[in-house]
Amino acid sequence: MNAMLLLVQKLSCDAEEQIFSEVSLAIEKPETYFEKFKDRLDERGIDSPIDQLAWISLVDALLDHDLAFELDWKETGLYICDVVDELLDRKKMVSMNWEEFEDGEFDELPTSQYLNEVSKKLREKGISLACLDIESDCYVLITVPSSDIDEIKKLAQEAGCRIQDSF
Known part of the structure; x- marks a missing residue:
């Protein structure tokens, strides 16, 4: 295959x-x-x-x-956390507490940095947030078990595509 x-x-x-x-x-x-x-x-x-x-x-x-969820390149804030929650729920993965993201500390971060902060939090639970690269100004986000991310990135590369788990 x-x-x-x-x-x-x-x-x-x-x-x-x-x-x-x-x-x-x-x-x-x-x-x-x-x-x-x-x-x-x-x-x-x-x-x-x-x-x-x-x-x-x-x-x-x-x-x-x-x-997967396609997110605009300039989206920030708790909306990103809501998107990630939907992806986690759809795959019946652990739910997250985004309390530390509610105090405004992260609100001014560019989207890529915000996604990296969300990604760090997910990794604590064994989940990787990744992006399917479609050479566009958006992020197509997915959530996968961290144990699978290296194999998934390798398969994407073999298929001539790119999946990244850092933003």
């Missing part, structure tokens, strides 16, 4: 069958995938099948199943 499909297994939780189907279609029949998901791809400014179509199909499928 190729690295992209192994990533599907690692990231798709209880939606593996649907996500596997979409990513496989993007790999095997890019024109058919493009036609089927033309509206979704148009929102990304993609007007024809591209080399990274399988990667984009994985990202979009994870977003559709609430297993």
Whole structure:
């Protein structure tokens, strides 16, 4: 099985069958995938099948199943904590107490630094916050067990993509 499909297994939780189907279609029949998901791809400014179509199909499928969240590059504050809570809840991972983020100390941080602070807190619970790099000015966030992050990053690299766990 190729690295992209192994990533599907690692990231798709209880939606593996649907996500596997979409990513496989993007790999095997890019024109058919493009036609089927033309509206979704148009929102990304993609007007024809591209080399990274399988990667984009994985990202979009994870977003559709609430297993990833696309966050604007200039988003800050407790909204980020709310997003992370939704991702954790969706995967039935531990819930977090964001009390120290409520006092305003972190409010002025740029998004990347805020995400690093959130990431540090999650690591204490054995969870990695990671970003699926789609070469855009946004962050496509996922949460995964810390024990899986190195393998997931390696699979992404083998698939010609990038997942990072530092911002």
